[in-house]
Amino acid sequence: MISEVRETKQKEIQILLKQLDGLVQIKGLPIFPEPKTGNPLWADVRELDLRYQIPVKKVTRFFDELGKGKIMATKCVKCNTIYFPPQDDCPKCRVSGLEWVELPVEGELITYTIISVKPPSFSHYPDYVVGIADLGEVNVTAWVQGPKEKLKVGAKVRLEVVKREPEGYLTYSLRLL
Ligand SMILES: [Zn+2]
Known part of the structure; x- marks a missing residue:
């Protein structure tokens, strides 16, 4: 596909x-x-074939857990800040080796936007919604899925592991409840 x-x-x-x-x-x-x-x-007349490569060595656990249906964040043991997407360093305390914590999955949609004018590398997706949800300890930005009539600020959402099609890779998204 x-x-x-x-x-x-x-x-x-x-x-x-x-x-x-x-x-x-x-x-x-x-x-x-x-x-x-x-x-x-x-439009730049030079052709550019770009493939992002992001080092993930310090956060491989995130991907391992995603495969098991769990969505993990990291937490600084010094200042208790939760980082999502997870990162291994706390820039506030300048410490590394943060602790892994499972994210709370239920929360409320704070804001959202429907993306109909897409960047070229996203142009093959149907129009999609990007939202920010308050999950209690942390806010999460992700695609929002579910029936359009439920889409409103304050809507209940659940963070879940999904397969991004047509690429078929695992990621996370917010589902309207
Ligand atoms: Zn810290």
């Missing part, structure tokens, strides 16, 4: 690049209107 998405993306990119070539020849500038808003976008 992911290879199909990749192929479709590649075709879209090829079409875009051709249009961009035409545009530069006509106008002398790679500026085109964003399809949804019509706002002018400047």
